Amino acid sequence: MSHSNRQSMLDRATMKQLNTDKTAKRTLEVISPFYSQKRTGGAISVASALKLVASATLLAVTTAANSNDSNNNNSQATPFAYNSWQSQNPEELSLPNLRGQGLSFAEQYQNKLLGEWSLRNVNGRIKMEHDPWIHETVKDMTWRLNAQARQQAPMGLVIIDSPSINAFAAPGGVIGLNTGTILAASSMDELASVVAHEVAHISQHHYENGADERKKALLMQIGGMLAAIAASAVDSDAAAAVMMGSQTATMNSSMAFSRSNEREADRVGMQIMTQAGYDPRAMPRFFATMNQQSQLNQVENRFLPSFVRSHPLSNERLSESQSRAQHYPSLSLNQQQRYQTLFDLLYWRVQSTGQHASETVLTTAAKNSVGAKLALMHWYGEQQRFEDAEEMLAEIKAWPAARRQGLEPLLSITHSQILSEQGKWAQAADILESQQRLYPERRDLRLYLAEALTNSNQPVKAQALLKPLTEQQPSDRYAWQSLQLANEKLAKTTASPELAKIATINALRYRSHDQLWSGRFDRALTSLTQAKQLTEKLQNTAQASSARPLLANINAEIKAVKTAKDFEP
Numbered sequence: 001m002s003h004s005n006r007q008s009m010l011d012r013a014t015m016k017q018l019n020t021d022k023t024a025k026r027t028l029e030v031i032s033p034f035y036s037q038k039r040t041g042g043a044i045s046v047a048s049a050l051k052l053v054a055s056a057t058l059l060a061v062t063t064a065a066n067s068n069d070s071n072n073n074n075s076q077a078t079p080f081a082y083n084s085w086q087s088q089n090p091e092e093l094s095l096p097n098l099r100g101q102g103l104s105f106a107e108q109y110q111n112k113l114l115g116e117w118s119l120r121n122v123n124g125r126i127k128m129e130h131d132p133w134i135h136e137t138v139k140d141m142t143w144r145l146n147a148q149a150r151q152q153a154p155m156g157l158v159i160i161d162s163p164s165i166n167a168f169a170a171p172g173g174v175i176g177l178n179t180g181t182i183l184a185a186s187s188m189d190e191l192a193s194v195v196a197h198e199v200a201h202i203s204q205h206h207y208e209n210g211a212d213e214r215k216k217a218l219l220m221q222i223g224g225m226l227a228a229i230a231a232s233a234v235d236s237d238a239a240a241a242v243m244m245g246s247q248t249a250t251m252n253s254s255m256a257f258s259r260s261n262e263r264e265a266d267r268v269g270m271q272i273m274t275q276a277g278y279d280p281r282a283m284p285r286f287f288a289t290m291n292q293q294s295q296l297n298q299v300e301n302r303f304l305p306s307f308v309r310s311h312p313l314s315n316e317r318l319s320e321s322q323s324r325a326q327h328y329p330s331l332s333l334n335q336q337q338r339y340q341t342l343f344d345l346l347y348w349r350v351q352s353t354g355q356h357a358s359e360t361v362l363t364t365a366a367k368n369s370v371g372a373k374l375a376l377m378h379w380y381g382e383q384q385r386f387e388d389a390e391e392m393l394a395e396i397k398a399w400p401a402a403r404r405q406g407l408e409p410l411l412s413i414t415h416s417q418i419l420s421e422q423g424k425w426a427q428a429a430d431i432l433e434s435q436q437r438l439y440p441e442r443r444d445l446r447l448y449l450a451e452a453l454t455n456s457n458q459p460v461k462a463q464a465l466l467k468p469l470t471e472q473q474p475s476d477r478y479a480w481q482s483l484q485l486a487n488e489k490l491a492k493t494t495a496s497p498e499l500a501k502i503a504t505i506n507a508l509r510y511r512s513h514d515q516l517w518s519g520r521f522d523r524a525l526t527s528l529t530q531a532k533q534l535t536e537k538l539q540n541t542a543q544a545s546s547a548r549p550l551l552a553n554i555n556a557e558i559k560a561v562k563t564a565k566d567f568e569p
């Protein structure tokens, strides 16, 4: 089937999903205050719109210098501390070492393009979990694992709002995870084991080593499978159509990696997670859980690609993983409990933002779990039940400082969200500001704070917080949208008509970046054309000096969109 046929089939399936989905009315454009207003006093909120629609927040940071990969291999290919068992299997000795293979510059460049392509492909089609705190938490774990095996930071992290257990890694270093994986895990270590396995596929260059046909199949799988997840949430006929459209790649997903690739990813993955401070015993444990669940859900998941489907968990693989884990020294109790609170917070935050758990479930769990308490508080806020929320907050505020401290910055974030729901944006900004000063490197706090600042009429301050995010990570759609909102606010509120014009032009530019990274190329070009026309008008005015560099930027942006539009893997 030709590329364009497949494309239109995906689009139809996506459209069908959007039309049926109860959240579909709030498309991405809706977040613009020009089009709609949020229920509390016309306040604008990326978070509230984003979490309901199909799009993605991407967290990657800029990559380390590419060329280092091939130069430093010898010195960097340090063996892991606990590798004595490695020599037990002669077959494994012939496999490439960790970081063993440098890629040529051309290959690295091709991988970067592929990574960007898959990000844009995924972003436009799938319902994502955008919550910045959830992203920060998963990203921290993912980057930590990645750093054990690769010199380059991952290109991006996508968290898909889907109940099936799945994780994947794409060439170029895009790592993805379903919320279902978080909800199926019982510890941070278990979650880390799946991500570590995927990081190993990248670090061992399993994509590049594959035959061309397989490489192509994997790309189809990423585009096609993700579309299938989105479509199957609505009806299975649509999913079937998508699956057929994405050729046999999805059907034969179990053939995606060779058996020896899988064994190597298990082996290296376990090394990676141990090096990063996670418990290797969690890997066989989570494999067993996934195996069980996949058998239970086989009928429902008929159309859902899952980790288990693309990584068949044979008994042989399970027992191999078990015996391998026993070769690692046991963790101390202290080490075992290290991530307990964090996982509790993560698990329940996912439950509440994805609206997976009912009030009854949250209320019951809140009796024993701090994470559930915060999630319930957050949920009360969203339901406009502010008295209930305040009551819970007061209870937590009475706890000893050390115990409260362990919940930060999520406690402050939750508090600020309850205030935002009431339109108390300035108060929300105060609370977030003090946290942001403590953790200036955290993306989530910048995003939450910027939103509060924009809504309390401080868009210039908001913009200053956001700019570094898009510079670090050009595919960060959440940050681009927030920048757009800040500039729209500035255009409306500034006393200077000149500044208002520039802010309007910039809002259009930032919108085009968001559109680019969700694969909506024609809309991105429309936004940029509008920006260009407004800028050209400035050329004959007193603002000619600011018009010239602006025009140069816009022309470069138009060129980038066209290049992305033409790219085909």
Ligand SMILES: [Zn+2]
Binding pocket: 197, 201, 257, 262, 265, 310, 311
């Ligand atoms: Zn695998």
